[in-house]
Amino acid sequence: MTRTDVAFAAGDGACAAWLYTPTGNTTTPRPVIVMAHGLGGVREMRLDAFAERFAAAGYACLVFDYRHFGASSGVPRQLLDIGRQLEDWRAAVAYARTLDGVNAEKVVVWGTSFGGGHVIVTAAGDRRIAAAIAQCPFTDGLASSLAIPPLTSAKVTARAVRDLVGSRFGREPVTIPTFGPPGSTALMTSPDSEPGVRKLLPDGADLPTDVVARFALQIVKHFPGRKTRDVRCPILFAISENDTVAPARRTKKWAARAPYGEVTLYDAGHFDIYVGDWFERNVADQLAFLARNVPVR
Template sequence: MNRHEHSPIDSTTVSFVSGGQRCVASFYRPPGSGPFPVIVMAHGLGGTRIMRLPAYAERFAAAGYACLVFDYRHFGDSEGEPRQLLDIGKQLADWKAAVAYARTLDEVKPDQVILWGTSFSGGHVLVVAAEDARIAAVISQCPFTDGLASSLAMQPLTALRVSVRALRDRIGAALGAAPLMVPLAGRPGETALMNAPDVWAGYRALVPPGATIPDTVAARIALDIIRYTPGRMASRIKAPVLFCICNTDSVAPAKTSLRHARRAPRGEIQCYADGHFDIYVGDGFERVIRDQLAFLRRHVPAR
């Protein structure tokens, strides 16, 4: 059992199998007697489950929702070689495996599975919910909805440098070479998947003090991101969906996210005068968690 500092909520390390490999997760059990609704959670681009996701899970669990927070294959504590390989198809498969595992847990209600995604995973949850009519509700925070829009938000020279590195990595992979890495977060002008002015400090604010987390991924993902448009699946989701959109988002442009969000049949939209990383910490976090809890209480009451 691991107790997070200043938290009355315990988390237990569990695991499930996806694609023949083990995905490691933290299971947060609410106080009291179950069974409970369960929120399945995972991080965004290159993130792991210890990067501020415990703050959300602890608040959800305190309100009566079990949480299953997992690491994708190739990241964090989960299996998968090479390390730091970001593969969209594999990550979607990991989400489906996590949902299937959650439904087997004795202390959860299998018909009350909720998906929570942020940034890149804010797009993944739209795809998974569109393909699973049993999902009870979805929360999509600062969501990546359109790869072309996010790519166009990059500086042209940076986009060119990243693309060249991605092509070299893809060719190297075909020849059996080790992955060629690219930084996830950089300062303006640096070669990285994200390098807007708020990225460098914002990304590092998510890393727990003293933790060492790789901040690179195999560069080939840049060739896939531009073609990934999970926002198109919003119109097919039967469950209620809460879109938490940051008006000044430098990574997932708000205008495009709003366009996709408005197509969800049971979509609800909350906009914030914040940047992409602001709603993970401080007052921004308090605002967004308040709205997310209110949404959950309306659609999937815990008690």
């Protein structure tokens, strides 16, 4: 395979992306998988591992960073806004359909964690999507908010309000870590959050791991799971039974409403299925789903 740096227009800026192209002669346009990360994540945090497996199986992959993150444009940096990220998804899908050697009717959307929720919304709004994969997806803002200890939730909310008020007066953004140890002021503070995220970071990389704090006020109001019944393509929900970030019970409830939904369950935590043996099992299940529903010819 080859990996090329590309970029595409999105809203008022541009998203940076990697384009994976399988090698080998073929006159048949290939399916393409559009991929993006979750809460504050960027491509370098193990998305390359998944894209390499998919490309090895013959799929083109477009792996992008949201605006305000990674190599993409946008100020302030680390601004996580749900509406803007969903706009980036629509732009990524539109761009993927224009790529040489790609079948515009065989676009698959793949998202993980918070991006898994974006995949549900994107597939529900675009009937041309061929298939979707939502990995350990965020589906229910209330369930995820209730999983946060009350004191931590109060501290996070206070920082988010301070950031929002300051933004109205043109002040510099107030940021908040995306993860931290239990008891810290961060968006994810379960015992497995800090070690789990650190396993995704490339060795020696100095990647930002915070976001603009006002985002925390959006979480409790966001319910991408409500859109599952509107997804008219095959969709795979890869669910970790011991998920402390996106509680599995609510995710399974929403997944059951998808007309063409499939579920794979793992006796693992939210971050386990990115690495090691759980990754191997997870990616094998995803490749089997793709082979059934969007085969490479």
